[in-house]
Amino acid sequence: MIEVDHLVKKFGDFTAVADLSFRVERGQVMGFLGPNGAGKSTTMKMITGFLRPSSGTARIMGLDICDDMLAAQRHFGYLPEGAPAWPDMTPRAFLQFITRIRGLDKAAARAAEGRAIEMTELHGVLDQPIDTLSKGYRRRVGLAQAIVHDPDVLVMDEPTDGLDPNQKFQVRRAITDMAADKAIIISTHILEEVDAVCAAAMIIDRGQIVAEGTPSELAARSRYSGAVALTLETEKLSAAQAILAQIAHDSAEIVTRGDESTLHIFAQKGNEPGALLADLRARVGEAGLAPRALALETGRLDDVFGALTGKARPAPPIFSAEKETAS
């Protein structure tokens, strides 16, 4: 269990973390989201005792990281940003060093190392110096080091950064597999990751929590939440716009990607999005448009993220986006 209690970190005049408090319970995976420089890594460094907070504290399994650092440190595994290791060591020697430091006896250490190697699939590279390994393997070595002693708490700073999609999938699966009996906190700026592994998420910006909740709760704060998405062939776009002109709605956005276009249609304030959907469905059917998709949107995490962290929503790279405000 992780308890962060009014954590503050100042570097000179700059406040990196401003009064952060949250809890992560056993069995929970907390996603720590935020743009670069938001204070994610600084927070993790304080939770793990690498940086001393300017004020406030964190407790790991009830042990205060400031007052009872060594006891607290026994309970967690930590994957620092960039998965640092000693470049000249081999993964095998590295893991043996960690189990020795962590005080596992020989038999337990060998078993623990085997299990960590299994989970991170390091078999093939055990005897190669770490600095000769690919970025993905190095990340997995860091991960193996963090989980080798089967800690109650896992703190991982961007665990999937630099991994290819298959490796990302494996790491996420490993995290999900371990989640049942651990309190896990991961930082990421990959939003799909939050959906994939986190039961709860927190968006931080400039050292402060700007939103928290389950990934779907967060997504619901998106302005797209409750909008109706109508996807059809681009050539039918003008027909769709004609229908749109007949019904009451607030505004619409059109995103065209090749021969497919999607209209995001927003209901008028106070009106039920469901009614808008039903209305649209009837008219689209009448016009015989046969859309590829027509449904209510659940909202998008990237939109919430962009809106809350003060950055413009990133323009979709391949598609031409045009915005239209009607009625």
Added chain:
Amino acid sequence: MMRALLAITAREFGGYFATPLAFVFIIVFLLANGLATFYLGAYFSMGQADLTSFFMFHPWLYLFFLPAISMRLWAEERRNGSIELLLTLPVPLTAVVIGKYLAALAFSALALALTFPIWLTVNFLGDPDNGVILASYLGSLMLAGGYLAIGSCLSALTRNQVIAFVISVVACFLFTVSGAPLVLEIFDGWAPQALIETLATFSLLTHFRAITGGVIDARDIMFFASLIGVFLTATVIVVDMKKAEGA
């Protein structure tokens, strides 16, 4: 704690041999030792069966060789980020500092031990006082310990090994020459005698020469022990301060 300390020492010591650097270092150190002894020290023409001309150059050789070992102790950890791993493991900071220091000391002890052929030579050629030689080896090791402790502290201040090396050389130099006549003369005549004497007692050279003279005085041992203690404590303080600063 002891177990973790030794694990750190073993890892660090192994790290020296992970690259050919350690072997290069030892070979160059031995060559420099030989050259100094036989050419500068005129070992043969002295016609004496002792190792005075061997040990007399150690402070000056160490001045450049030992900062090369100690510079990486902390600066390298900081540069490659492994310091974050090291300091979030459940090990007291003191144990980390001592563990790393002991590895550096063990490495220089190894380099020193490999000078044994010169001891064999002098025993072959004559009948030296092996007690004095043993004392000198001990003195040399303690001198190395002092330099390494200073270097450890200064290495903790920076993430740049070159800077760590340079400031360690300068600091060790100051500690070495503080008792030399050249330095003392600068103060002579105007500074109070007490100050000059105090300054002289801080000289590694004075204490080293006392031991290599064959007299193991508790005060000289105490000097080196406290010098090492002070600088290792300073290392702990510096590393700890950096935790608060976040540098």
